[in-house]
Amino acid sequence: MATLSSLACPMPIAVNTHIVLGHGSGGKLSADLVRDVFLPAFGNPALNRLDDQASLQMASGRIAFSTDSFIVKPLFFPGGNIGELAIYGTVNDLAVGGAEPKYLSASFILEEGLPLKTLHQIVKSMSDAAARAGVSIVTGDTKVVEKGCGDKIFINTSGIGVIPAGLTLSASLVEPGDHILLSGPLGEHGITILSQREGLELGGELKSDTAPLHKLAQAIIKASPQARCMRDLTRGGLSSALNEIAASARVGIEINERSIPVRETVRGACELFGLDPLYVANEGKLIAIVPASESSATLAAMRLVDTGSESTDIGVITEAHAGLVTMRTALGTMRVVDMLAGDQLPRIC
Amino acid sequence: MKYIDEYRDEKVAHGLLGNLQRIATRGWVLMEVCGGQTHTLMRYGIDELLPNSMQMVHGPGCPVCVTPLEIIDKAVALAERPEVILVSYGDMLRVPGSTTDLLHVKARGGDVRMVYSPLESLKIARENPTREVVFFGIGFETTAPANAAAVWQAQRMGLKNFALLASHVLVPPAVRMLLSSPVNRVQGLIAPGHVCAIVGTRDYEALATEFHIPIVVGGFEPVDLLEAILMLTAQLEEGRAEMEIQYTRSVSAPGNVRAQRIVAEVFEVCDQKWRGLGPIAKSGLRMQEAFRAFDAEAKYDLHDIAVDEPTECISAEILQGLKRPTDCPAFAGRCTPESPLGAPMVSAEGACAAYYHYRRHEAVSLVSIGGN
Numbered sequence: 001m002a003t004l005s006s007l008a009c010p011m012p013i014a015v016n017t018h019i020v021l022g023h024g025s026g027g028k029l030s031a032d033l034v035r036d037v038f039l040p041a042f043g044n045p046a047l048n049r050l051d052d053q054a055s056l057q058m059a060s061g062r063i064a065f066s067t068d069s070f071i072v073k074p075l076f077f078p079g080g081n082i083g084e085l086a087i088y089g090t091v092n093d094l095a096v097g098g099a100e101p102k103y104l105s106a107s108f109i110l111e112e113g114l115p116l117k118t119l120h121q122i123v124k125s126m127s128d129a130a131a132r133a134g135v136s137i138v139t140g141d142t143k144v145v146e147k148g149c150g151d152k153i154f155i156n157t158s159g160i161g162v163i164p165a166g167l168t169l170s171a172s173l174v175e176p177g178d179h180i181l182l183s184g185p186l187g188e189h190g191i192t193i194l195s196q197r198e199g200l201e202l203g204g205e206l207k208s209d210t211a212p213l214h215k216l217a218q219a220i221i222k223a224s225p226q227a228r229c230m231r232d233l234t235r236g237g238l239s240s241a242l243n244e245i246a247a248s249a250r251v252g253i254e255i256n257e258r259s260i261p262v263r264e265t266v267r268g269a270c271e272l273f274g275l276d277p278l279y280v281a282n283e284g285k286l287i288a289i290v291p292a293s294e295s296s297a298t299l300a301a302m303r304l305v306d307t308g309s310e311s312t313d314i315g316v317i318t319e320a321h322a323g324l325v326t327m328r329t330a331l332g333t334m335r336v337v338d339m340l341a342g343d344q345l346p347r348i349c
Numbered sequence: 350m351k352y353i354d355e356y357r358d359e360k361v362a363h364g365l366l367g368n369l370q371r372i373a374t375r376g377w378v379l380m381e382v383c384g385g386q387t388h389t390l391m392r393y394g395i396d397e398l399l400p401n402s403m404q405m406v407h408g409p410g411c412p413v414c415v416t417p418l419e420i421i422d423k424a425v426a427l428a429e430r431p432e433v434i435l436v437s438y439g440d441m442l443r444v445p446g447s448t449t450d451l452l453h454v455k456a457r458g459g460d461v462r463m464v465y466s467p468l469e470s471l472k473i474a475r476e477n478p479t480r481e482v483v484f485f486g487i488g489f490e491t492t493a494p495a496n497a498a499a500v501w502q503a504q505r506m507g508l509k510n511f512a513l514l515a516s517h518v519l520v521p522p523a524v525r526m527l528l529s530s531p532v533n534r535v536q537g538l539i540a541p542g543h544v545c546a547i548v549g550t551r552d553y554e555a556l557a558t559e560f561h562i563p564i565v566v567g568g569f570e571p572v573d574l575l576e577a578i579l580m581l582t583a584q585l586e587e588g589r590a591e592m593e594i595q596y597t598r599s600v601s602a603p604g605n606v607r608a609q610r611i612v613a614e615v616f617e618v619c620d621q622k623w624r625g626l627g628p629i630a631k632s633g634l635r636m637q638e639a640f641r642a643f644d645a646e647a648k649y650d651l652h653d654i655a656v657d658e659p660t661e662c663i664s665a666e667i668l669q670g671l672k673r674p675t676d677c678p679a680f681a682g683r684c685t686p687e688s689p690l691g692a693p694m695v696s697a698e699g700a701c702a703a704y705y706h707y708r709r710h711e712a713v714s715l716v717s718i719g720g721n
Contacts, residue, residue, distance in 0.1 A: 198465065264350055271353065274440075330357050331571055333394025335707040 019114040024144030033142060037119060041127035042106070046138040054138035056103055061165050064099035066090055067158035075122065075152060077196050079188070079207030083125035085283060086155040088212045089234070091133040095217035096230035096286055098169045099161030101133060106140040106157050111150035122153065133212040135159065167221065173228040174249040176319040179295035181288045183216060183302060184209070184310040185261040186238055187280035191269045200272075206265045211284030216308045223301035224294040233285045236340065239278040241287055242325045243339040253325040255315030255337070278327075279340055289317065352598070356570030357393075365575040366398055373582050376402025378534045380527075380670050382520060383541035384411030384698030385569045391703040393571045399578070406534070406670030407703075409523050410541050412488040413444055413696030415623045415668070418658055420516045421446035423651045424485045427514065428459040430649075434477060436470040437485035439463045444695055445688075447656045451485075467499035467513070474503070474511040483645050487516045490544045493634055494608035497615035500636065500643045513636070514645035518621055520544050521552040522632035527669050528560045535670055537581035539567040539574065542596035549604025554592040561590045568596035615640050625664030625692035662691025667700055674701040681705055 022029040039048065046054040070086040087104065094101040106126065110119065130137055188209040195202045213232060221227055231241040238260070246253045262270075262277045270277050284307055290298045295313060302308035315327075325337040355361065381387055387407045390396055396405045409415055425446045428435035435451065442451040442463060455461035460480075464470060467484045474482035486496040496515055503511045520541060527533060540553045545566045557564045563584035567577030577595040584591060594600050612634070621633025636644045646652065661679055666672040674680050674693065684690040686702050693699035697706065 267350055267353070271350075329393045331359055331362050331393045331395070331398065333397050335392060335394055338706045 017116055019110045019112060019116065019119065019144055021112055021144050021146065023110065024142055030142065037116070037123055038140060038142075041123045042130070042137040042140070044136045044138065046103070046136065047140075054103065054105075056138065056160075058102075058160075059162050062163040064094045064097045064161045064163055065158070066093040066097075067156065068093060069154065069156040071151065071154050072193065073151065074193075074196050075118065077192055077208055079192060080210035080283070081122060081125050082153060082155060083122035084129045084210050086157045087126050087129035087133060087135070088210055088283060090157040090159040091135060092213045092232040092234075092284075092286070094159050094161035095212070095214040096169075096232050097161070097163065098167045098217065098221055098227075098230070099163045100218070101135045101159055101161040101214055103138045104130065104135050104157050104159040106137050106155065108140070108142045109150055109154040109156075110142060110144045111152050112144055112147040114152050119153070122155075129212070133214055164221075169221075169227060169229045171229045171245045171248045174245060174251055174289050174317055175228070175291075176251060176317050177292050178228055178289050178317040179292055179313055180242070180253070180255065180315045180317070181220075181290065181295065181299055181302060182238070182260065182312055182314045183213070183286050183288075183308040184284075185263045185266065186233070186282060186285065187262060187266040187270065187277040189283040190237070190280035191266045191275075193281075194273065195269060200269070202265050202269050205263075206269075209282055209284035211307045213284065213286050213307055216286065216302060216305045219301045219305050219308070220288045220290070220298055224288070224290040224298040226291050226294060227298070228289040228291070230286050230288045233282040233287065235281050237277070237279045237281055238287070239276075239325065239337050240339060242337065245289070246323050246325050249317075250322045252318035252321040252323070253315060254318050254328065254334075255325065256328045257330050258328075259312050259314045261310055261312055278337060287314075292316075353570070356568070356572040358572060361572050362398075362575055365572065365579050369403075369575070369579050369582055370400050372579075372586050373400045373403060374586060376400075376404060377536050377582060377585050378404045378406060378670070379537045379539065379578060379581055380406045380408045380535040381539040381567070381574065382408035382410040382524065383539075383544070383569075384414065384696065384700075384703075385543070386539060386541070386567060386574060387411070387700050387703050388698045389569055389571060389574055391707040394707070395571055395574055398575075403578075403582075405578075406673075407667070407693075407700035408527070408538075408670065409623065409626060409668040410489065410520065410544075411693070411696050411698040411700070412492070412518070413440055414664075414692040414699040415518055415523075415625060416444070416487045416516050417622045417624050418447055419654055419656045420487070420514070421450075422448070422654050422656055423646065424451060424483075424514055425449055425454055426651065426654060427483050427485075427645065427649060428454040428461050430481075432481050434460045434462060434473060434480050434482045435485060436462045436464050436467075436473060436482060438465070440696060441485060441487065467496050468502065471499060471503055471506065471508065471511060474508050475506070478510060480510060482511050483514050483649075484511070485514045489518055489520055489541070490548045490612075491546075493517050493612045493616065494547060494605070497611045500615050500640050501611060503643055504640060512643050512645035512648045514651075515634070515636070516621075517616065517634035518623060519618070519632050519634070521556060522629050523623065523626065524556060525559075526626070526629055528556070528562065530669060532671060533669075536562065537585055538562060538564045539577045539581065540564050540592075542566055542568045542573070542600055545594075545596070545604065546599045547605050547608050549609075550592055550594060550600065550602050557590055557592040563590050564592045566592070566594045566596050566600050568599070624658065625662070625668045627665070659690045664691040664693050664701075667693050674704040675708075677701070 302311040470484040616634035693701035
């Protein structure tokens with residue numbers, strides 16, 4: 001692999017160590033960046049041709065197509081970094097549609113002054129993450145903005161995946177009586193980022209759950225031939241995903257507080273900040289809605305996958321209160337789980 | 350989790366409810382003063398579990414809700430000044446003033462920052478000597494000590510570019526006003542545990558004696574509240590009217606004496622306007638003469654900013670426990686957390702907002718019944 005020290009041509013020192021506007025010019029510096037940073041990390045036959053587009057061989061049938069942009073502060077956090085997020089975020093959006101993720105694009109908006117070393121680290125993480133998720137990065141782009149006009153690095157990834165013949169997953173298929181399966185404890189990504197930003201030490205075991213969900217999604221589809229739909233639980237958390245399904249399928253949803261796993265450190269941080277873990281972001285969790293008859297087998301299959309080892313059955317779809325999500329609390333009473341208008345903001349007291 | 354799980358335990362809660370069912374012979378009307386307690390009641394549906402005719406009404410103890418509209422407008426006016434860095438708690442940023450909120454001022458280029466403690470704003474002031482830093486601090490007796498400490502510290506450090514825009518309210522005068530009302534229905538009071546952790550329980554003993562009403566200083570978890578309700582009911586059934594402490598793991602009779610001392614050094618009691626309740630004598634805190642240089646209202650001459658509250662809101666009745674949020678014709682229709690008409694819908698801990706978030710299924714059925 002090329003390293004910074006292996007850059008052959010003489011260049012001003014600043015160019016060697018930091019991103020400058022010229023890296024986005026389309027000229028020699030841009031070419032150097034591609035040759036020294038991106039190709040060594042991402043290289044594959046489709047990308048190596050360096051054409052204006054990737055030319056890909058696809059199986060016949062339906063493809064899934066998704067895009068996502070990634071901005072996160074700090075760029076590196078316990079359990080991951082912006083590069084992993086950028087790969088897994090799009091991979092997971094494809095995976096929960098039942099698709100096998102295949103190809104990704106990666107576009108970078110870099111802020112002048114970003115250390116090249118940082119870019120190297122992020123790109124290396126993306127390369128490792130792509131390998132873990134079984135996808136190739138086949139096309140990309142880089143732009144540089146003046147210092148102060150960005151926040152170090154923004155990444156956009158788009159991806160395509162192949163949907164197996166005959167498979168349809170959609171919230172519109174959800175029916176009363178279906179079960180809701182959750183792949184593991186909530187809130188780890190959101191609370192990790194928040195505690196990093198606020199400089200809070202919440203204990204060594206707290207880290208982001210950033211992970212690819214393609215294997216878990218495939219296991220669910222295999223175990224549940226009539227699976228209705230899946231959702232990954234990113235911004236807005238479990239609550240947003242459930243509220244979206246309840247609204248679009250015109251069904252009610254009833255979940256059980258006691259069956260929803262939340263780790264101790266996350267619970268503690270939520271108590272401290274006045275946040276509700278149901279609304280906190282995850283980067284490696286999904287829910288699957290499956291018919292009651294297939295729920296136990298699906299849950300067992302999920303638990304055999306590393307990213308689903310703590311899966312639980314958290315509730316059911318109901319005919320009653322269509323469009324609303326309710327939760328049976330730890331005390332046995334019912335309450336509404338509302339959709340948030342904006343971000344959750346820490347409380348005053 | 351220690352100090353959490355045992356206070357959310359279903360068995361313990363139902364044990365307390367069993368005892369309550371055994372001793373309650375009448376439909377007592379009880380009030381929880383603090384918004385945090387209202388929040389727990391709604392979130393866990395505790396009022397649904399109470400013996401049939403017992404009723405919880407929700408008091409004025411949500412600090413964000415009772416903060417006058419005009420002080421929000423003053424914060425907005427300050428945040429719009431290019432030289433000012435306005436610093437506040439997260440949930441203040443979304444509270445709507447008469448035209449906009451601080452998050453929108455920030456989006457339009459205002460320098461608005463969120464912190465967890467007013468002391469952080471001193472650091473910001475030190476790091477930005479050419480800018481004016483204003484901490485927008487509101488709240489009950491709970492937040493006053495930290496705000497007082499920030500002002501005290503700023504004076505010691507000789508900071509010239511720091512000021513406090515404060516709106517502090519005191520619980521006992523508001524409770525006194527509610528209990529003195531000729532239409533008062535409240536027969537027992539759950540006093541705010543965190544306020545008493547700071548100020549102690551003396552004022553509440555006095556209130557219990559003065560109004561011959563049982564008062565229990567309660568915590569904020571479901572089991573805390575059920576135990577406080579049980580203690581109040583026992584007093585009512587036995588004809589007692591005493592101040593008792595349920596929240597003993599945080600509250601002692603003298604309270605936090607050091608916190609009281611710094612509050613007394615920096616602030617003095619003043620008349621104060623409450624959003625939804627209007628002016629209440631001696632129910633607020635303002636900076637003492639010696640610290641007036643740090644008073645943002647004096648420093649930036651904000652006295653001209655005055656606004657009227659929307660008249661449609663029935664918050665006065667809500668905050669006095671005379672009506673429930675669902676009694677309001679505007680509830681969940683013209684008045685929502687995104688577009689509140691008044692105080693109790695403003696903060697997540699306000700009574701109307703709590704009903705809106707946790708009880709909308711009931712509101713939906715109410716609306717449909719009303720529509721037929």
